[in-house]
Amino acid sequence: MLGKPRSKLCACCGARTAPLVQFHNQDTGYGLCSSCADWIEAREGAEYVAATYGQRGVHIETKGDK
Numbered sequence: 001m002l003g004k005p006r007s008k009l010c011a012c013c014g015a016r017t018a019p020l021v022q023f024h025n026q027d028t029g030y031g032l033c034s035s036c037a038d039w040i041e042a043r044e045g046a047e048y049v050a051a052t053y054g055q056r057g058v059h060i061e062t063k064g065d066k
Contacts (some may be wrong), residue, residue, distance in 0.1 A: 018065030023054035
């Protein structure tokens with residue numbers, strides 16, 4: 001079961017996100033905002049972001065979600 005999407009705190013900057021599904025690799029209540037996802041991906045790559053934070057649009061906020 002994926003769980004009901006709920007607003008999370010960004011694990012990077014602490015901002016409130018749009019409703020997201022909880023990713024198994026993150027502490028409960030934390031996700032990733034789109035700005036931080038872009039910033040981390042530019043430095044670490046898309047595979048790192050997916051493995052650490054989950055899928056964009058499900059576990060990671062996308063631009064325009066708010």
